[in-house]
Amino acid sequence: MNEQAQRLLEAWRTPKGWRYWSAVNNSEVGLWYTITAFAFLLFGGLLALAMRIQLAVPDNDFLTADQYNQVFTMHGSVMMFLFAVPILEAISILLLPQMMGARDLPFPRLSAYGFWSFLIGGIFVCGSLFFGAGPRGGWFMYPPMTTEYQTDVGADIWLLGLSFIEIASIAAAVELIVGVLKCRPPGMRLNLIPLYAWYILVVAAMILFAFPPLIAGDLLMELERALDWPFFDVSRGGDPMLWQHLFWIFGHPEVYIVFLPSIALVAMIVPTFARTPMVGYGWIVLAAVGTGFLSFGLWVHHMFTTGLPGITIGIFSAASEAVAIPTGVQIFCFIATLLVGRVTKSVCLLFVLAGLATFIIGGLTGVMVAIAPFDYQAHDTYFIVGHLHYVLVGGTIFPIVAGVYYFYPLVTGKQLSERLGTIAFWLMMIGFNVSFFPMHITGLIGMPRRVYTYPAGMGFDNLNMISSIGAFVLAAGFVVFLWDLLRPKGKQPLAPRNVWNAGTLEWLAEVPDQPWGVRSIPIIKSRYPLWDQENFVRDVDEGKFYLPDAEEGLRETLVTSTVEATPIQCLRVPGPTFLTLGAAVFTGGVFIFGTFHWYVATCISGVLAFFTILAWLWTGTAIIPEKTEKDVGLGLTLPIYVSGPDAVGWWAMFITMLGDMTAFMSLVFGYFFYWTVHEDFPPKDVDGPGVIWPLVSVICTLIAWTLMLLSRKSNRREGAGVFYIITVLSVVMACCAAGSLVAGPWLHQMDPTEHVYQSSVCVLVLWTVVHLAVGVVMQLYCMARRAAGKMTHRFDADIVNVTLYWHFMMLTAGITGLTIALFPLAA
């Protein structure tokens, strides 16, 4: 190994001993993430077996009604929130940088923070079950059952524990979007990027718009539970339908959020074993983007029986049919690719086939239940249980198992057993179908979902027994699979490099793998560079491409432009730290202590989290480099520090704020939703916030925002005096904005517990004030950075990003002020 390689290795070395847990590199965090998600899959699976034992015979008493209700609630929640979504993030964090020849994702510490949050939140939520305090409102948590009739801590655990994890998911989405758009290797144009990256881009964007409505819903429900703000209490003007809308605006895209990344794995596996490029690359992109959009037009098909007008039902029925078209296109692209090539047999393909055969049944029953009249019968019965498991197991779990067989050698250097894989395949295939196919019939002959028992003699007995037997065969398949993963492989020889002879970049990985990811970052000219580009692997290994060295001993990767992927920056990514673990622990504390109403502990934890995150930002972001430019190899010199739209940090702020605005718009939607359901909204005899104070607040925000634009400009002067003065003025105006916004409801004595009108005004005010407070913190942070010399007139990423935040702040404050001040006049 030459000197260059030695330096590179040193920079990327994984910490040893107890410091190992301070690692933030994608290969470490991705692996932990994957293992944790699989652990939750097993836990969810055990819960499923408990349910199948209970339902094996009529009038069984293996579980009590209350236990069963907790178990089915947790089964759904664990599988969706702690397995399906995290596993996609896990696999992407682990593999996406490799697929794009990047050394790491742009924000390694954010990935680590997300992982630790996920672990803490997941253990907290699952642990509740062992104290009999588990949530029992179903994974859909419909109020008013979960607000007025389940006053124990279970629902709070669900709301706070999972909100915490949802925030981590959004963090991962930000990371993945920026990763796909900005961290591709030079030359990897949009028409050349691996299909996996296309899917992940779409999915991450979907997370960004799907999760915030649920977070907004969680906020409303927790406000009702903790502070008695009556969002879902009909006696005080609330409406449980609002929750259903917010939940399913999240819940249906969610199905595609977990399905598309798994199909993305199939899109990587199929060309490899067909030994030919994917047929219909453009069609697959159509399918991914099209599904991404259409999936936001389906949510009401979960609400067909709630008594909505027939036209509304029809509109969502139509969109639910339309989404089948892009889904079908993908399947035919895979089949076409397999037809074109000469197929090599493998367990991977067996599981791909299992996935297709199973998913197509789920897709077809999905088309059936999307026809509203049929749904009137099938809804909330075992038919749906059958349907959704065909979709999720066929569309998600089987492809992931295929993916594990495919990528295992890449990650561990050892191959899995084809023989054990075949056994697992047959056990899973038979077990799954025996278990879930009869459920379609069970449902149609009248068995509702979520029942802890059923009477004998209704025709349910035999079908349920068959389903239970099948479940255990399926479980046996998983045991074999698990054994294959975990069995000691010390004596087994290392797998050859690029064991499947694939064409995509991740297979550059050496065996055993090196922490640097790729020896040098290559120039890409093809969709399958390992197949098409001559001497490709040799050139990469010999360091003939970009960044073959780490002269300064720092971790570096390339940032490229969004469309053409021309290099624009040499990005230094941060190394190991315990700060992210600490930040996750303290943030977790806020949610966990909050659940039990231990408000002192919550506040302490919150303050600690705040300062840990500040320390993380202060020491780890926007660091001024020792030189402005750097030679990255091949005669190319790139800047090390950039700010504005070229910088990954700017994109991260922009994308995060899109998600934030989505959550805010969900709250605004709530306000108008109450208008549509009430004859008089705002109620006639109730005082609103008035016109004056909210408008004063809008004007103050406008001034604060204008001052921020000036502040960004004045920061470009060498002398900092004007910058400080303008920024302080902006802080003052922001405080005035917050004060006058609160003054409206305060001076009119609006009591948020009295009626939903007051509470929906107050929640908008609360949201805006919290955002103003965050905005002020950011302003103070910028002044401190400038004073400490960590931000200068030239190196201004902090103030540019903060100004970007303030653009969104202006929108938020403007919409809040105008809505609460002017809408009552119009209505």
Next chain:
Amino acid sequence: MNESASQSALDSAGQGAEKIAELFYWMTAGAAVIWIVVVGLAVYAITSRREHPVRLTSWLVIGGGAVVPTIVLTLLLSYGLAILPELQRPAPEGSLTIEVAGVRWWWRVHYTDQNGGRITTANEIHLPVNQPVEFKLTSEDVIHSFWIPSLGGKVDMMPGRTNRLKLHPTREGVYSGVCAEYCGTAHAQMRFRVVVTDQATFDEWLTNQAKDYQANSGTGESTFLARGCSACHAIRGTSADGVVGPDLTHFGSRLSIAAGVLDNTTENLKLWLNDTHGVKPGVEMPEFESLSVDEIESLVAFLGSLQ
């Protein structure tokens, strides 16, 4: 459980259920054909040793992946939309209208007689055959869902709203209804019976339901009042006027107890009074452990006499 009380959506005894079952059979047949063709093609693609030309497979993507699905889905959507308006349309003016409220975990039922008087009953619905019926569905607490699979689709009972549902039974018989929306601990045991009879039998039943309680010779009535049953249950014609639990005025005429959980027999009624929470975990009715054997005997006899 009564074997004859069908709860199957495919054993249709109403216009809605018949149309939906027909839709189901068509869709299932179509789905089966599609599945066999697509999976057959996939298996062939994996096992075939031949390499097929790209041009041919491109047509497969366009035809099989896009064009055919679009045509099939358009037809299916049109079929679904064509039968939707009739299912949504309210029953004609003047049809029998029944109000049903979901309560954790039973059903409060109101009929209206010719004079506009309200007749309260619970957990059992009688319908005349071949007549459209309009249901007004409400909830008194959480979300429930009103479903009689053999007669037609379900509609949720939402707090704060009145939903409606039209059913049109076409075959006499006893059917089973059930709550389809998870509503808490005893969701699995929130059921009811539906009795579809000819018009004359129905009229007779309704006339009987309208009557108040006629005093009889047993001691049960005094036990019922003395033991506090009347705090929750009403028996019209006595001082028992509780509204928290089901109206028991004609309890003895009903087919089931505890909201469709047990057949209405003397033995089962004793079991219910002795082990209320064992029979139906989570039920709001307290267990009356202090009742003596004699008191239970008299209560059972009394309740059975409420025909």
Next chain:
Amino acid sequence: MNINLWWLTFSPLCWASHFLASYLTTAIYCAKFTSADSDAMPVRIAVAIFTAIALTMIATIGVTSLRVHRMGHATLPHDDDTPRDEQRFLGFAALLLSILSGIATLFTALVFFFMETCH
């Protein structure tokens, strides 16, 4: 003309706007303004207008995309390492998305053909 990544989203956004406009018009009209017999004619007329606008826009985007897709000597699968082929690929994907968005918009419109009332 040169198209970028955002171009892909324009047709689906037309569908989304049409979808939301149709849904919200229906929801608000049926909740607040419906007459005794629940006649939905005003909504149906509104949606017919929305549909005409949306389809025109989608068709325009589709035709432009088709031109980009067929620019110069173009043959699928557009996988050359050239800016030209990248444009052709974006054009092709946008064309397909336009067709899908058009179908989805027509599906929504179909509902208003069958449904005459707010029931």
